[in-house]
Amino acid sequence: MFLASAVRVLRAGVPARLHGAGAVHGGGGSSAQRRWTSSVVRRRRRAYYKAMADPTTSPVKLQRLRERAARPQYELLRYLAETKVARVQTQEDRKKLWYDLRYNRYAPLFLNQIKPRMKLWAAALHESQLPLARLPEIAMCGRSNSGKSTLVNYLCGQYCASMRRAPGSTTELYFWKVGRPAQLCLVDLPGYGFAEAPDEKRLQWTEFTLWYIRARKNLKRVLLLIDGRQGIKPADREMISYLERHNVPWQIIVTKSDKVPGKTLAKRITIMKEDLSQFRKMVREPIPVAAVKRRGLETLREILTELKVAKEVVKDGIRTMVYDLLEQRRVRNRAKRQRRKDRKEALKAELETKESETKESERAESDAEATNLHEILNSWGPGQTPKAAEEDSSAAKPGEPKPAVPMVSISLDDRDSQRVDGFMASLFPDFRAFAAATASAAPARVAQPGAAAVRFGAEPDASADEALREEPWPADAHSDDDDDARDDDSDDDAADITPTVQRFEPGLLAAEAKPKLQRFKTSKPSKIERFPSRVSILRPEPRPPGDIVYTEDDVMSPADYAAGFRRWAPPSPSQAGTGHFMAQARRRFEREWSMELEDVGLARAGAPDVEPKLAPRPSRASQSEELPKMPFVHQKGLRPIPKDHRGKSRILGRRPAKILKTKRVLSAVKALGLKYRTIRRRNLGRDLDWDEAKSKWMSWYEKNKKHRWRRIDLADSPKKADVDAVYEGHQARRLQRQQKLRARGGAGTDGRGGAPQLRGGRAREAVAEVDETRMPEWAYREGR
Ligand SMILES: Nc1nc2c(ncn2[C@@H]2O[C@H](COP(=O)(O)OP(=O)(O)OP(=O)(O)O)[C@@H](O)[C@H]2O)c(=O)[nH]1
Ligand SMILES: [Mg+2]
Missing domain, CATH: 3.40.50.300 (P-loop containing nucleotide triphosphate hydrolases)
Known part of the structure; x- marks a missing residue:
């Protein structure tokens, strides 16, 4: 009595009784119960430790013993009891x-x-x-x-x-x-x-x-x-x-x-x-x-x-849900691109303001110079740099003739060009004709923005012109360091006086006036990386060749073996056995990956990778006549395809399906389809028994659930109390039936508690009565 109750407690897996007042932790319950449970656990543990110490114990047995000795976690027991996931007990x-x-x-x-x-x-x-x-x-x-x-x-x-x-x-x-x-x-x-x-x-x-x-x-x-x-x-x-x-x-x-x-x-x-x-x-x-x-x-x-x-993207006050990884990535990339663009533009604007500031200051300087042009021209002498001239002019005596200016570099913009033109013409009467000739001889002379060089001289010199053409105009005469050297060169030119006049061309200047922002030009990648159109793969890794199943990570090295790791993996190849490694690995792979099946032992026996344990029982048909081994449905009936005739015979059908398990339908009612006959009844419930009404309701539900869900919603489902009553009825009838069978079987039972072995008419009777779905397991087994 007590044992039964203890077993019930254990089976139910109810945490409150097991642990709160528990059999394992003590407290509550009788002392006898406590002692009994703990001694069982202790015995199991001892058995497990003993098996562990024994090197001959098989891993399967060890696992079983370990499971027996283990103490389940309280939270888990609780979870299982609450969710009722495990096998029902009550x-x-x-x-x-x-x-x-x-x-x-x-x-x-x-x-x-x-x-x-x-x-x-x-x-x-x-x-x-x-x-x-x-x-x-x-x-x-x-x-x-x-x-x-x-x-x-x-x-x-x-x-x-x-x-x-x-x-x-x-x-x-x-x-x-x-x-x-x-x-x-x-x-x-x-x-x-x-x-x-x-x-x-x-x-x-x-x-x-x-x-x-x-x-x-x-x-x-x-x-x-x-x-x-x-x-x-x-x-x-x-x-x-x-x-x-x-x-x-x-x-x-x-x-x-x-x-x-x-x-x-x-x-x-x-x-x-x-x-x-x-x-x-x-x-x-x-x-x-x-x-x-x-x-x-x-x-x-x-x-x-x-x-x-489900990503939320909020843009311009509109919230959008993105249900697509690619779209998500596109949105993310777009945002990234926008950020990069903004940053670039900010930098550009900053640089432009800086440049315009420098330009402003330069212009202010040049304006100041231009106002003093007459004075400067009058004060400078030949062969002098502006600096020397300044020094000289301070020391020069009044009334002495001033030297001519060989070259002056002045920053001008196109508004000044007219003024300069007129000024030059007033200085040199043949200036216009000369300028036109020079322009036709060398039309594409590049002028730099914000700066124009004017050379004065007596005669235009072709060689000097060549030299000029070779030497490009300074990019920015005032800022760059390397242009100082060029300035020095022009000073040298000035020393061996080869003066020439270069016309200032406002059109060219205007064309080039746009600032070139070279430093923002990013080098574009030659090939733009796009999303692959169909597959996306983490790495462009090639597929492993068909035959290689194991790599070196899959095997157990001697160090692993010593440490007790990865015992399930095949041993690593040795010097002696390299050639056999793949074959061995393959064999092991095949063996280990084959699983234990629950109830298809027959299929396993016939499987090619497992040795058949039981020879299949010869059927009556095979005893009487020799059936072909690989029957295909052929034009002329069922026959095997001869090896040398492959391709010539026409196969009309497939091999018959392999039968894994035969299940005997014991219920005659079900076999004859009496209960689930398809005769249509117009009756909506009257004169139907509960089962019929229920099946009717269910079929109506099945028919309507797809398109007329509302109708189902409105309809009522069977009442629980009624269903309970039906269930009780089922159980009672089942018990009755079992008792009747037992009583009738009497001597015919197989000695295992009531499985009757009936023959002939009585068996048929019993078969007609017993519901197949409620049959005990022995009824399905092979050979019964
Ligand atoms: N009792 C019970 N049976 C289950 C459960 N899950 C699956 N089964 C049964 O297990 C059998 C196999 O189920 P499948 O879903 O086809 O198994 P699978 O893993 O997809 O098998 P493969 O496609 O062959 O790899 C079916 O008969 C299911 O009814 C479960 O939670 N409880
Ligand atoms: Mg599946």
Whole structure:
């Protein structure tokens, strides 16, 4: 009695009783209970430590012992008890679940949308088939049959991705856009490990999946799905180390939690946490979910909602939401470009103001000079620099003849040109004719803005003109250092008096008057980098050649071995065994990535990479006549294709599907379709029993849910109290039936508690009565 109650407490996994008044921590409960529990735990721990010390213990056994001895985290137990993710334990919970699944509408809130749309965007098995990197992507990754497609479906409350009991249902990368507007992309990856597919295909998708995970830039997170019943397997560890190596953020989702008792699940997750705490790219702790029971998905939805794309851009007082990564990037780049442009313009404006200031000051100086031009010309003598002339003029005696000026450089602007022209003409009568001749001889003489040089002299000299042409006019006679040298040169010219007159040309000056802002010219890149039109890849890394599955990071070095790390990886190649390395790695890869299947042992036995353990039982047909080994439907019937005739025979159909499991339909009612007959009834409820009315309601719901949601909203759903009554009725009838069977079976039971072995007419009777969905497990097993 006491033992039973203690077991019930443990099974229920109720934290209040277990820990608050707990069996483990003490306090509350009877002392006997406390002693009993702790001694069990102590015994288990002792067994675990002993097994650890023993080097011959297999890792599987060690793991099992560790799980038994582990103490589950209190928070986890609490979470499981609150969310009811784990296997149901009480009748009340079972009832509630049954009701929820049957009658509660499933319209989850995900990405702040009710039952968001789920649209297939692309199915890819090659780089060129990948969709544009427009949305943040979340990849579902895990071994085959771990429930990836199911999770994608149930997260959105839709049933778009195909799910199957057999592993290998997903053979391509499926990109599902979620939401309207789409805000997230869920990627359903094919599973690794054993799958019902040819080896070549399997390796192809594994390789492409690995490449995708490594190279996709907008992959925000990888959800690594672990089957709650099996825990982390070597293949999962390999995947984790792969993700760590390539810096991909990941987190673990423990699926099919509804199949594991709460306490076992809590222990398993506690151990998982302990083992995985060292990995730096694990973004969150493992989350248990039971997708088909719709439990524990809310937590995951919240986490994924954080990763959705929805950026707010406010411009000119208008708020816009951007639901696209590329658009986001474009907006960001545009803003960046605008900032750069603004900065450039500010700099330009600053420089212009500086330049105009200098120009102003120069003009002020030149104006001052121009007013004194007559005085200067009168005061300067030949062969003198203006400076010397100034010095001389101070010492010159009044009345003495002043020397002529060989050359003067004066800053002028085009308004002064007329004045200068007239002035020169007054000085030299033949100035105009000479200037016209010079202009026609050398028309393109470059004049500099803000500065004009005037040379005075008796005769125009061709050689001097040549010299002038060679020597460009100073760029800026007043500011640049290197132009001082040129000034000196012109002084030398002045010394061997070759005076010549150069006409000041206002037109040229005006054309060149625009300041050239050379320093703002940025060198443009020869090739403008654009977004790639289809794929975006983090690095332009080449795909690995088809055959290489392992790199040196994948192997276990002797140092690793000594430290006890990465025991699951193949050993690194040695001097002696280099040639065999790849073959060995491949073999190991194949072995480790094959998974333990839940209930398809038959398929496993036939799989090419595993030695068949059991010979398949010869069927009656094969005993009587020899069937061809590879039957193809041929023109002339079922026959194998002869090797040498390949290509000549016409294949009309595919090989028949491989049967993984045969399930006997024991319910005659169901087999004959009596209950679910399709005869149409006009009756809207009268004369129908509850089951019929309910199925009618459900079919009406199915028919209307797509386009007439409002009608459904307005209609009432079945009342819980009625449903409860029906459920109770079910249970009672079932019990009755079982008792009847037991009583009738009597001697016919197989000694295992009431599984009857009936023959002939009685068996048929029983078959007609027993509901198939409620049959115990033994009824499905092979050979019964
Ligand atoms: N009880 C239970 N069954 C589940 C759960 N999730 C998935 N399953 C079942 O597991 C089986 C496999 O599911 P899938 O979603 O096809 O698995 P998968 O990982 O996509 O498999 P592959 O595409 O072959 O890699 C289906 O029969 C599902 O009903 C769960 O949370 N609870
Ligand atoms: Mg799938």
